[in-house]
Amino acid sequence: MHPAGPDILYSVQAVVIESLGGPEAARLGDFPAPTGSHERAKGERVVVDVHAAGLSVIDGLQTRGAYQYGTRVPYVLGSEVAGVVVESASDSFAVGDRVGGIVFWGGVAEQCLVAPEYTVKLPDAMSYADGAAVYLNYSTAWFAYHRSGVQPGGTVLVQGAAGGVGTAALDLAAAFGVRAIAVVSSDEKEEVARRAGAAEVVRSDRNWLAEVQRLTDGHGVDVVLDPVGGDRFVDSLRALRTGGTLVVIGFVGGSIPEVKVNRLLLRNLTVTGISMDTMDAEYPGTLLQVRDAVQALLDAGRIHPIVGATYPMERSADALLALEQRSTLGKVVVEVRS
Secondary structure: OEOOOOOOOOEEEEEEEOOOOOHHHEEEEEEEOOOOOOOOOOOOOEEEEEEEEEEOHHHHHHHOOOOOOOOOOOEEOOOEEEEEEEEEOOOOOOOOOEEEEEOOOOOOEOEEEOOHHHEEEOOOOOOHHHHOOOHHHHHHHHHHHHHHOOOOOOEEEEOOOOEHHHHHHHHHHHHHOOEEEEEEOOHHHHHHHHHHOOOEEEEOOOOHHHHHHHHOOOOOEEEEEEOOOHHHHHHHHHOEEEEEEEEEOOOOOOOOOOOOOHHHHHHOOEEEEOOHHHHHHHOOOHHHHHHHHHHHHHHOOOOOOOEEEEEEHHHHHHHHHHHHOOOOOEEEEEEOOO
């Protein structure tokens, strides 16, 4: 066990959600310093001095009590962190390690607990803001590619391509050896998608399906990665080639779509969802497989997060509102330490 540092705090500055009233419920104030271990750490206490915290769609859902893995109020906002380990009872991390990972909540605070299976070591050259934009998005994107079974040389269509998961999926296209086509809704988002690694970009405010068919010589794409859902889902199925796969990542579009299974039957299509936690419960080792894959990509310099906006702690509510309004690009980060 690595001993605690002398500066472990007894109370911390944190952004606290005191009621399930949406983003406006976020308040900056004192909160007890973390005790014990993270509930997903299997008893291994690892404490991090937080420098930056990443926010995502799940943070907004939690403030309204609408996230399936949510917690009771009062709780500290923030699903992802980057910082420095100051106390560790894990063989995976030592005091002084620069780390980033998913915490689900508790991130927008001077200190938080992390779970080793959801945490990676950050390269020395990576900023903490970028580090807070790594694990949630890149573990999701990697697992989506993995579950899709796409082979090098294949073509992948990425919905919501200017968001956090979308830009991560575009960034990983080169690592998987695939050609990525991005679906976006504006000139600004098109620029972000191209910077993230899109080979082609189509616009959702136009006939994007026809453009995808043209770009694939009428065959369609091998895989669709879809964090959007909603009304676009059926056209995503139509964009697949015969034998293709659609990976359901989320529903930031709001509504959960339904599909007539004859569409799958007639064209030999596959629709699969991804949930690393439930997969690990049935197939132990899944979380470690994903963590190790993301770590290898970091070590090889193949991860290039796009941080669209940074906010000070006192403006965390504004960051959440921007996420809910889908006006953000890339990852939204709260700076906890300058």
